[in-house]
Amino acid sequence: MNLLTITSEAVRALQANRLRTLLTMLGMIIGVAAVVLMLSIGQGAQTKINDAIASMGSNLLIVTPGATSAGGLRFGSGSIKTLTMQDAQAIAELSTVTASAPVVSGTAQLNYGANNWSTFLSGVTPDYFSISNWQIQAGEIFTESDLRAGARVTVLGAVSAKNLFGDEDPVGETIRIADRPFTVVGLLAAKGQALDGRDQDDRVLVPLTTAQRQILGNQFPGVVNFMLVQAASADSMEAAQQDITDLLRQRHRLFDGVENDFTVSNLTALASVASSAAKIMSWMLGAIASISLLVGGIGIMNIMLVSVTERTREIGIRMAIGANRRMILTQFLLEAMMICILGALIGILLGMGGAWLVSEIAGIQIVITLGMIILAVSFASIIGIFFGIYPARKASSLKPVEALHHE
Amino acid sequence: MNTPAVLSDQIDAANPTAIIRVENLCKSYYLDGANGKSVELRVLIDINFSITSGEFVAIMGHSGSGKSTLMNVLGCLDSPSSGHYWLGQQDVATLSNDALASVRNRQIGFVFQGFNLLRRMTALDNVAAPLLYAGISRKAARQRAMSLLEQTGLDSFAMHHPNQLSGGQQQRVAISRALVNQPQLILADEPTGNLDTQTSHEIMLLFDRLNRESGITIMIVTHEDDIAACASRLIRLKDGRIIEDAATRHRQNHAMAARQ
Ligand SMILES: Nc1ncnc2c1ncn2[C@@H]1O[C@H](COP(=O)(O)OP(=O)(O)OP(=O)(O)O)[C@@H](O)[C@H]1O
Ligand SMILES: [Mg+2]
Numbered sequence: 001m002n003l004l005t006i007t008s009e010a011v012r013a014l015q016a017n018r019l020r021t022l023l024t025m026l027g028m029i030i031g032v033a034a035v036v037l038m039l040s041i042g043q044g045a046q047t048k049i050n051d052a053i054a055s056m057g058s059n060l061l062i063v064t065p066g067a068t069s070a071g072g073l074r075f076g077s078g079s080i081k082t083l084t085m086q087d088a089q090a091i092a093e094l095s096t097v098t099a100s101a102p103v104v105s106g107t108a109q110l111n112y113g114a115n116n117w118s119t120f121l122s123g124v125t126p127d128y129f130s131i132s133n134w135q136i137q138a139g140e141i142f143t144e145s146d147l148r149a150g151a152r153v154t155v156l157g158a159v160s161a162k163n164l165f166g167d168e169d170p171v172g173e174t175i176r177i178a179d180r181p182f183t184v185v186g187l188l189a190a191k192g193q194a195l196d197g198r199d200q201d202d203r204v205l206v207p208l209t210t211a212q213r214q215i216l217g218n219q220f221p222g223v224v225n226f227m228l229v230q231a232a233s234a235d236s237m238e239a240a241q242q243d244i245t246d247l248l249r250q251r252h253r254l255f256d257g258v259e260n261d262f263t264v265s266n267l268t269a270l271a272s273v274a275s276s277a278a279k280i281m282s283w284m285l286g287a288i289a290s291i292s293l294l295v296g297g298i299g300i301m302n303i304m305l306v307s308v309t310e311r312t313r314e315i316g317i318r319m320a321i322g323a324n325r326r327m328i329l330t331q332f333l334l335e336a337m338m339i340c341i342l343g344a345l346i347g348i349l350l351g352m353g354g355a356w357l358v359s360e361i362a363g364i365q366i367v368i369t370l371g372m373i374i375l376a377v378s379f380a381s382i383i384g385i386f387f388g389i390y391p392a393r394k395a396s397s398l399k400p401v402e403a404l405h406h407e
Numbered sequence: 408m409n410t411p412a413v414l415s416d417q418i419d420a421a422n423p424t425a426i427i428r429v430e431n432l433c434k435s436y437y438l439d440g441a442n443g444k445s446v447e448l449r450v451l452i453d454i455n456f457s458i459t460s461g462e463f464v465a466i467m468g469h470s471g472s473g474k475s476t477l478m479n480v481l482g483c484l485d486s487p488s489s490g491h492y493w494l495g496q497q498d499v500a501t502l503s504n505d506a507l508a509s510v511r512n513r514q515i516g517f518v519f520q521g522f523n524l525l526r527r528m529t530a531l532d533n534v535a536a537p538l539l540y541a542g543i544s545r546k547a548a549r550q551r552a553m554s555l556l557e558q559t560g561l562d563s564f565a566m567h568h569p570n571q572l573s574g575g576q577q578q579r580v581a582i583s584r585a586l587v588n589q590p591q592l593i594l595a596d597e598p599t600g601n602l603d604t605q606t607s608h609e610i611m612l613l614f615d616r617l618n619r620e621s622g623i624t625i626m627i628v629t630h631e632d633d634i635a636a637c638a639s640r641l642i643r644l645k646d647g648r649i650i651e652d653a654a655t656r657h658r659q660n661h662a663m664a665a666r667q
Contacts, residue, residue: 005539016527317523320484321584322512322540324505400484400511404523 010334023303025343028380031296032347035376038289040355042282044366049278053271055191057133059231060267082261084222096240101128102224106216111176112164119160120203123211131230139171139186150209154182157203158190178215195274297383304387315395316403328396336388340381426624428457432490450476452647463618464626465635468644474628478596482517483507516585518595522577524569531565534583555583575606595627611637
């Protein structure tokens with residue numbers, strides 16, 4: 001009996017027993033679909049967080065006004081005015097620090113022709129772009145001289161640009177920010193969501209001095225909302241944190257025993273917390289997926305073992321009319337493989353379809369990799385093929401008369 | 408006894424047309440008895456006989472006397488505990504599992520009391536199955552299977568599944584299957600045991616014709632004297648031993664009996 005005949009014999013056996021075939025395949029389908037779905041969601045979440053972390057800039061410290069333990073209440077409104085541009089410049093001189101970027105922020109109304117858009121406004125220095133890892137898509141960033149002059153130039157985030165200009169090139173155009181004309185000098189490349197879920201591209205950037213004097217109308221010139229500081233290296237993060245603290249205490253004339261009126265936090269450390277949370281979630285989804293796979297596998301096993309009496313008799317009859325062991329095992333192996341391959345294909349399609357649906361409905365990012373598909377398919381196939389062939393192995397090692405009388 | 412191959416040559420020289428020869432054949436089962444000891448159940452004890460090509464042998468005996476056990480050993484579905492069994496030139500004990508499968512496929516047609524058809528296949532595919540295991544293409548196998556169903560008068564039921572056939576029809580499908588590889592030997596264990604008298608006669612008519620016209624050797628187990636009367640020789644078993652082995656006085660022409 002050649003392989004072709006055995007194959008068609010296996011196909012016939014599967015067709016002849018549709019219910020058993022379907023039930024076995026169902027275990028396979030559920031297992032594979034669940035794994036692909038769960039892992040794609042987990043992987044998607046992790047990828048998203050990793051992207052957000054990568055977009056954040058490296059070795060970042062953030063200096064905010066106010067004490068860590070106190071928040072705004074205890075120090076009143078005065079406490080949020082403790083950081084100045086001069087502080088930032090002094091920090092930039094520290095040996096453990098590469099650069100510092102003071103930031104003032106608020107919201108502003110943008111107009112271009114008939115379009116208007118309310119967005120998040122930051123007044124920054126040129127160093128801000130490199131520290132927080134912004135890439136320029138078109139045009140350029142503003143310069144030190146723009147900063148000194150308080151020039152009316154602006155760099156747009158991708159979302160703001162889209163809302164004002166559609167698909168037009170904004171560089172060189174004039175928009176109105178808080179009713180004053182500004183020349184768009186640059187367009188930022190899109191970054192997507194930040195770790196906190198905010199859209200980082202929905203923003204407008206102007207020189208710090210321009211923001212202070214012309215838009216936000218700050219009563220305390222030189223005061224900034226916060227500053228980003230880039231440490232010289234990953235290893236010097238703690239040293240930089242200490243140096244900044246010492247420097248600011250000295251500059252703010254804080255006597256021993258007086259609490260800091262500022263907080264230096266390690267943004268990179270915060271990010272790694274978020275990233276490990278994402279990892280835990282993705283492991284949990286993976287665990288749920290493994291359970292589904294196991295349940296599917298047990299389903300496959302049960303249906304194979306339930307039909308073992310009938311199949312043992314069938315094997316007895318086949319042996320009695322002249323089938324040898326190899327022919328029987330080949331037929332059963334092929335049957336199991338066909339169920340597994342077909343079930344896996346349906347499972348993959350179902351899992352991918354489900355993942356797509358989840359991403360559409362819940363707006364969750366999903367990532368499907370070849371690895372997870374291979375994992376799901378190989379695990380389910382091992383179970384399917386093992387329990388498909390195991391009864392056949394046992395039955396075909398019996399004498400024909402024993403197989404015929406099996407109950 | 409130590410050199411079965413040599414012995415088998417001697418036997419063949421002495422009796423060139425022997426298709427089956429058994430010598431001191433024994434079969435025991437070991438059952439779990441009281442206090443964990445296993446109890447030997449001797450089902451076949453020192454069976455000796457030889458069967459010449461073209462004979463029609465009936466095997467009789469009470470229930471439990473070992474008839475089925477003997478047939479299963481002769482059909483290579485089971486193995487003896489001791490003794491020798493030559494099938495034609497071959498000492499069956501020396502055959503590998505694959506060789507035994509091939510013997511069951513080509514040299515012996517086995518007919519069971521309970522038919523043992525593959526439930527999920529048509530009558531035609533059931534009959535064709537041994538041919539597939541013999542390496543014949545499905546198309547050729549089906550043609551040959553169809554011609555056998557025509558011979559047994561079942562061609563119009565070729566596409567029926569076993570559960571759509573009567574007992575007699577199922578047994579005729581099983582006989583067609585047993586015949587499909589043109590074996591020299593048919594072993595039938597109570598082939599009419601599940602059938603009514605009329606259908607039994609029809610089945611016996613078929614065996615009779617196969618034996619007379621095609622010269623196929625037939626061994627048949629039965630409880631009924633009129634079935635045994637078709638045979639040319641009767642072997643009677645009691646408690647695992649042969650107590651009678653003789654030619655029947657008048658082999659009945661079953662074709663005539665059925666017509667009357
Ligand atoms: N697998 C087995 N294990 C243990 N004992 C067995 C087994 N098969 C058969 N026997 C015993 O062997 C003896 C002979 O059984 P066998 O089936 O050969 O009888 P039989 O002559 O065919 O009877 P019947 O006319 O009822 O079919 C019986 O006592 C039976 O209980
Ligand atoms: Mg019996």
